[in-house]
Amino acid sequence: MPGNEKSEVGCLIAGSWVTSGTQSDRVGPWTRRVVSTTRQADDHDVEKARWYARRGARAVARMSPAARADVLERAAAEALNRRDDLARLLALELGKPVKDGRGEILRVADTFAVAAAEARRIGGEVLPVAGWARGVGNTAMTYRAPVGVALSITPFNAPANLLAHKLGAAFAAGNTTIVKPPPQAPASSVAVVQLLLDSGMPPEAVQVLHGGGEVGAALSAAPEVGVISFTGSPATGNAVARAAGAKRLVMELGGNAATIVCADADIAAAAAVCAATGYSNSGQSCISVQRVYVDRQRYDDFLDAFTGQVRALRVGDPLDPATDVGSMVDDEAAERVVTWAREAVAAGASITTGGSRDGATVTPTVVAAPPADARLIRDEVFGAVVSVVPFDDFDEVIATCNDSRYGLQAGLFTHDVRRIVTAWRELEVGGLVVNGSSNFRLDHVPFGGVKDSGFGRESPRWMLDDYTTVKTLLLRGMSLFGEVLFGEEEA
Incomplete structure (x- = not known):
């Protein structure tokens, strides 16, 4: 996108890209100019998308798992081919450094590859009905069938990879998906959808509707939608749940992640890791290092080392490959960070x-x-600031970490196995990273939280449980296990 060119972003409705209609501009937080213009969905678009989703669900469900897996594997390879272009879009729309953007697209490729593998594993089981007297003489089997229509509502901070998780897993399971992208990253989101279409995903498998909360609410309430995967704030998540009613929900709602540094930790290594993972993407990650609790014996050493590492981070143009920290999503978010820091002082x-x-x-x-x-x-700062606090007792710091409305992921630096087990058992979080900060994730490992951090787990294998439903077949008078009760032959 050289010079002052900008992306023209349409809605994908009923198999066609629609560009005429009400438009919305996205001003890049670093460039300070319009970098994308997006066609906004209206009520008519929602109704048409609902109609097409019903039709699309039947078409996609008829695809074999092997065919779906082939599409996802091609998409994984194509993501690597388009890595630089996609990273550039992320930098322009979000101010995300291209080094972070390239890392995100690498994860997109991994996520599609994992989703492909899970598509090939979908099956069912033969149930042991003959283990109980009333089941003798019968056979029962199950298989996992697609839910039908999935709704994916994605956030701005990792719009490509989180869309890959939601859309990749939904398609692997045999569903059609309506995507509601974040207003801050429309071109980046559409680029991922186009990548899948170019890799052979049928048009019946995906639609894209841009807009604000009213579009998300209308789609959430649509009776055709069987499952909703949402990533965002607790307030918006509650609004989605209210609009959705009795539907399957997978919610990832943020956090204020804590990392504990014990006295036996390698302080230099812990400081370097926390600096790298506390400010990547300007701290705009639900598991970004926000609170670091350090054993008082090592507090001063850690604070000095950490401060030095943070000062060494290169701040600047997100399109510069050497930049470590670019801009936040907008001026309002940046002002919140400095305001909260001043309040603490x-x-x-x-x-x-x-x-x-x-x-x-x-x-x-x-x-x-x-x-x-x-x-x-107390709250989720979601920005380029990390707090460092001393602690005196391990049990007390566990209780301090738990004194939060959130519980997504935590980090722990120690070589004491007893403390590792205690933290794993006692911390009220969905995941614990040992000898790493809270900000580490593998896309083939379950990810999600407790309390106000949400419910359900992301990662294709675990998402397939939410994107499929168990269907049972009962065969009366036919048994794979024998049909005689003990003693019947003698009688």
């Missing part, structure tokens, strides 16, 4: 580096010892 904390912004770009900020009731600790 007013309450007794100190800033060891950063604390300012230039437009949507926040200088990576470290806040030392904010109080427990600071918003940096």
